[in-house]
Structures are given as structure tokens and as C-alpha cells.
Amino acid sequence: MKPNSLTHKRKYIGIERIQARWGIAFVIPAILFFSLFSFYPILNALYTSLFDKRVLSLLPPTFMGLGNYIYLFKSADFWNSVRATFVFTFGTFMPMVVVSLAFAVFLSLVKNKKVRGMFQIAYYTPAVISSVVAAAIWLLIFDPRGLGNQWVNFILNTPGVDNKWLADATMVQLSTMIVYFWKYIGYFIILFVTGLSTIPSSIYEAATIDGANPWQSFWRITMPLLKPTVVLVSIMAMLQCLKTFGTQYLFVQGGAPRAPINVITLNIYTTGIRNQRIGRASAMSIILFIIMLIFTWVQFRTSKSEEVEY
Amino acid sequence: MDELRTSRFSSRVPQVLKNIPWARVIIWTALIGMVVFTVMPLLFMLTASFMTSRQIVRMPFNWIPETFFVTNFLQALRGNDGSWIFTRNILNSLFVATTVAITTVLIASITGYGIAKFKFKGRNFVFMLIMATMMIPFEAIMIPLYMVTTSFKMQDSYMGLIVPFLVSAFGVFQMRQYLTTFPTEFLDASRVDGLGEFQIFWQIVFPNCAPVIATLGILSFRGQWDNLLWPLLVAQSEKMKTIPLYISKFAEEKLTDEGAMMAAALIASIPMFIMFGALSKYFIGGSAVYESRKG
Numbered sequence: 001m002k003p004n005s006l007t008h009k010r011k012y013i014g015i016e017r018i019q020a021r022w023g024i025a026f027v028i029p030a031i032l033f034f035s036l037f038s039f040y041p042i043l044n045a046l047y048t049s050l051f052d053k054r055v056l057s058l059l060p061p062t063f064m065g066l067g068n069y070i071y072l073f074k075s076a077d078f079w080n081s082v083r084a085t086f087v088f089t090f091g092t093f094m095p096m097v098v099v100s101l102a103f104a105v106f107l108s109l110v111k112n113k114k115v116r117g118m119f120q121i122a123y124y125t126p127a128v129i130s131s132v133v134a135a136a137i138w139l140l141i142f143d144p145r146g147l148g149n150q151w152v153n154f155i156l157n158t159p160g161v162d163n164k165w166l167a168d169a170t171m172v173q174l175s176t177m178i179v180y181f182w183k184y185i186g187y188f189i190i191l192f193v194t195g196l197s198t199i200p201s202s203i204y205e206a207a208t209i210d211g212a213n214p215w216q217s218f219w220r221i222t223m224p225l226l227k228p229t230v231v232l233v234s235i236m237a238m239l240q241c242l243k244t245f246g247t248q249y250l251f252v253q254g255g256a257p258r259a260p261i262n263v264i265t266l267n268i269y270t271t272g273i274r275n276q277r278i279g280r281a282s283a284m285s286i287i288l289f290i291i292m293l294i295f296t297w298v299q300f301r302t303s304k305s306e307e308v309e310y
Numbered sequence: 311m312d313e314l315r316t317s318r319f320s321s322r323v324p325q326v327l328k329n330i331p332w333a334r335v336i337i338w339t340a341l342i343g344m345v346v347f348t349v350m351p352l353l354f355m356l357t358a359s360f361m362t363s364r365q366i367v368r369m370p371f372n373w374i375p376e377t378f379f380v381t382n383f384l385q386a387l388r389g390n391d392g393s394w395i396f397t398r399n400i401l402n403s404l405f406v407a408t409t410v411a412i413t414t415v416l417i418a419s420i421t422g423y424g425i426a427k428f429k430f431k432g433r434n435f436v437f438m439l440i441m442a443t444m445m446i447p448f449e450a451i452m453i454p455l456y457m458v459t460t461s462f463k464m465q466d467s468y469m470g471l472i473v474p475f476l477v478s479a480f481g482v483f484q485m486r487q488y489l490t491t492f493p494t495e496f497l498d499a500s501r502v503d504g505l506g507e508f509q510i511f512w513q514i515v516f517p518n519c520a521p522v523i524a525t526l527g528i529l530s531f532r533g534q535w536d537n538l539l540w541p542l543l544v545a546q547s548e549k550m551k552t553i554p555l556y557i558s559k560f561a562e563e564k565l566t567d568e569g570a571m572m573a574a575a576l577i578a579s580i581p582m583f584i585m586f587g588a589l590s591k592y593f594i595g596g597s598a599v600y601e602s603r604k605g
Contacts, residue, residue: 016429019428019429019430020428020429020430020431021430022424022428022507023424023425023427023428023429023430023433024424024428024430025424026420026421026423026424026428026511027421027424027425027433027436029417029420029421030417030418030421030440030477030482031436031439031440033417033476033477034439034440034443034479036458037455037458037473037474037476038443038446038451038479039443040454040458041451041454041455041458042446042450042451042454044454044457044458045450045451045453045454048453048454102340103340103341103344106337106340106341107341109333109337110341119341119345120594121590121594122345122348122349123344123345123348124586124590124593124594125348125349125352125586126348126351126352128532128579128582128583128585128586128593129352129575129579129582129583130535130536130538130553130554130557130578130579130582131536131538131554132536132538132554132557132558132561133355133557133575133578133579134351135561136557136561136571136572136575137351137352137354137355137572137575138351139561140354140358140366140367140568140571140572141351141354143367143568145367145368145369146366146367146371147350147354147371150369150370150371182347182348182351185344185348186348190594214333239447242447243447243448243449245449245538245539246536246538246539246554249538249542249558250557250558250561253558253561253562254561254562264449265449265539268449268452268453269539269542272452272453273453273542273543278453281453282453282454285449285450285451285452285453286450288447288449288450289446289447289450292445292447292450293445296445
């Protein structure tokens, strides 16, 4: 569509204008949608977080500046939520990234393509079911008389010990991590498998000719070249863990103690919907948003500087 | 493409096994151990759904149910209050997830097409703006979103469950990336043939996006099938609830029998298992992406 004679030029501009109008027409529905359901709500949350607003209150919301934020920063309950969220996030995403990377490498060593595919499907299946179903299954496994205790006691050879999966404050945190790890491990393994498949084999061949053993190949070739994927997947896993809700919600509903697993999202839900303190819940939402924004920013920074080309 | 990848790796395998003989044992143990870890709980769900609650918590656990206790499934469908609302709730989930999958694919593809193939002022700005919404976690905007929904009188309705998820920023991103490489000559040729712009999109562009449409559709469907937080806010009456809400309500009721719980969980997972069985390559191919706006 690049005319090189003058006679075509006028007509060309006309088409360009019409084209531009079509382009705008195609894009407008999405713009309206995102304005109404993404940008307006986040601005509204920012605004509401400055007010003492309750749902069923007859009093008009009163402006309190940063009052909600100050309240939260002084509130032990909120700090507990921050702690719960970060414990869950780091306790889940770090093992998840390390283990899924290891398994992606293991899978890449499986010769038979069909067998490898079957492994991938087996690992991925838990990611297919919904998180409430996952939590429901594990609630039964973590029953004092359930499979969880039976397995652990079998492996550690400690018959009759109750590990208090759902009752003990530390164990219940570990339990939520196990559920999440179980559900998403396959998903992350496949992310790494995809990342590994972009590394050209010629590099490995060259290294082998130069006398590198597989261990050296892994640390000197795979790891450096996979670093962008590792960074990306880590941040993604981290962002997902920060947003966790379903597992904790169902565990609390199922009778587990709330405080150890009262993550920020659960706290927002309780404060805003159950206790109807919208202003305070909005302030919490904004803090969560800022935390995630920082992580996303880190992601963009690192992934930009780490881009590799073969 | 896949063939290439396979040969790439298989060429390395003999070296590894020659140099470290025990590597094979360790790797296979680990690989199979992980299968046990991921599959066991699912098998547990399957087998426990046919057991009485006494059999489920028995020590040691017997993996093969002695009797096929089908009452569990009846109990799961009937509910503790005998309202049979399960059927309605699972149909709600199917309807909401299917609708969201369709609208996401349609709107995302037309938007992605507009951004990828038309030059207009502010095109990059529009793209950046849509990408920026991916950074907004759903959890941070759910309360204002709920108020928007209420002001449109859409709470406790299908509209309320569907409208906030009509399209996703990630969908737009994926379609745009895919369509950027779409040959412009096709479009120009169609224009010369006298097709309207909308016809070109619908007859030329859309049918050529099948793989990315499948991936995006599955992703959107699964996102809604798994969505707990938003229906928790919006669906107040029993008949508007979706399946995750039913499961969580069923789990908290004291009366609930463990076997019936697993039966409900199993029935609730069947649609996803069928989809995964039939379309696993799109699931696994499509997982290499960031899921935004997941509840």
C-alpha cells in the first residue's frame, strides 16, 4: 500500500483517513469497557479510601484524609494480614519456582515425546479444577484422621501423630501453601518447559564439543539463558500468590483459624462486605494495588534489561 | 516446531546418561513422585465420592471403595435443604463462563485487530492504556466495581456476573500480538474485491485466528469457572449462585457428609475435565500466559 506516484497520493490520504476511522471504531467498545470497569473503579477506590464510608449508614460519608491509612498502619489486624500475605507469597512462590524449574529440566531429559506429554498432563491436571474444589479435597486430606497424617506418619515413621494441619497456627499456613503449590506446580512447570524450548540446541552441542559436562551445561548455559524466563515466572508467581483468596476463604469457612491465614484479600472482603466499612477496605485495596504495582515495575525493569537474543 | 524441539533435547540425552549413570534413576523417581503428588488428591476425590463418611476418614485409608455408595451424588445434587439448587448453580456457571468466553474472544479480537492493523492517532496510547489495566488487581477494585454494578441495577443477575468480564486486557494483548503478523496483503486484496471493513474482519481475519481464539476462549472460560470472589459479592440469591459458591457453602454446612462433599466437587469438575481431555494442547499451550482478572 505504498504509492509512489503523485497521482495516487490524494486518494491514498483519503483511504488513510477512512482506515483511521475504522480503527477507532473497532477500538472504542474496549476503551469504554476498560474506562468503566477498570479505570473508574481504581480511581473510585482511591477517592473512597479518603472517606469514612459505610454501606448501610444514613450518615453521609465523612472526609477523613489519610485517616483510613493511618488507622491501618496502626492496626495490628492489618499488619497481621500483611504478614500472612507475605509469608504465604514467599513460602509458596520460592519453592514453586525452584521445583518447577527442576522438573522442567528433568522433563526435557525424557526422550520419548509421548511419555513427556503424559507427564505434563498429569502435572497440569490440578490446575484445571477450581480452587474451591482443590481446597475442599485438601480439607478432607488434612482431617486429623485423614490421608495427610497417614502419609506423613508413614514417611517419617511416626505412627499415631496428629500434625494438626488445620488447627495449629503454623501448620494451617503450611497447609494453604501446599494446596496452592499442588494446584499451580504443573502450570509453572509448563511455563519453564516453554522457556527451555527456546534455547537452541546448537549451543549445547558446541559446549559438549568443548568438553562441558551436563552439570556445567546447566549452570553455564541453561541458567543464564533462562534467566529472563525465571525472572518473569517468579514475578508472575509472586503476583498470583499476593492475590490468593479462594483457598484461605474455604479453609476459614471449613473451620480453620482465621488469624494465621487472614491474607489481605480476605481482610478486604471481610472489612468491606461483611463489616461494610467501605472506606477502610478501599484503603486496603489501594495498598495492595501499590504493592503489586511495585512488583510489576520490578518485572518490567528486570525483563527489559535481561532480554537475550540468539 | 515440536518435532524440532524434541530432536534438540533427545540429542542431549545419551551424553547425560553416559556421564552420570545414576542420574536416570533420580530423575525418574522425581518425575514419578511428582505424578503421585499431583494425581493422588484427584484420585482421592474420585474414590471418596463413592464412600460413606466413615470409610473416608478410616485409618488406614482403603483406596478401593467397598460399596459404590451412590447416595453421595444424590445428596450432592439435592443439597442439605433438599432444594436441588446444585443443578441451577452449575448451569449458571456454564452459562456465565460460556458467555464470557464468547464475548472475550469477540471483543478482544476486534480490538486487537483495530490496534494491530489500522493506523490512527493515539493508537499506541490506547494500547498502553489497555495494557495498564493488567496491573490493576481485581481484588483492589472489587468494591467500587460492586458499586458500579449496583448503580446499573445489575446486582444479583446474570448481567452482573458477566458484564465486568466482557473482555480482558490480556485477551486484547494476545489478539494484537497474533494479528500484527497477519499479512496486510490479504486485507488489501479483500478491500479491492469490495468487502466492507467489518466483513473483512468477520470473514477474513476472525476465521484465521482459530488457535489463539481457542486458547483465549479456554482461558476465559476457566477463569469464570473458577471465579469465587466476584459471585460472592454479586450473587446474593441462591438461584443466581455459581458452582464455586455452592461448593463453599456446602463445605461450611455442618450437616454435609464428606462423601457428598467429594461427589459435589467431582461433578463440579467434570466439565473442566472433559474440556481438558479434549483440548489439552490448548490448555498447555495457553498456560504460557499471564491470567489477568482472575477472581
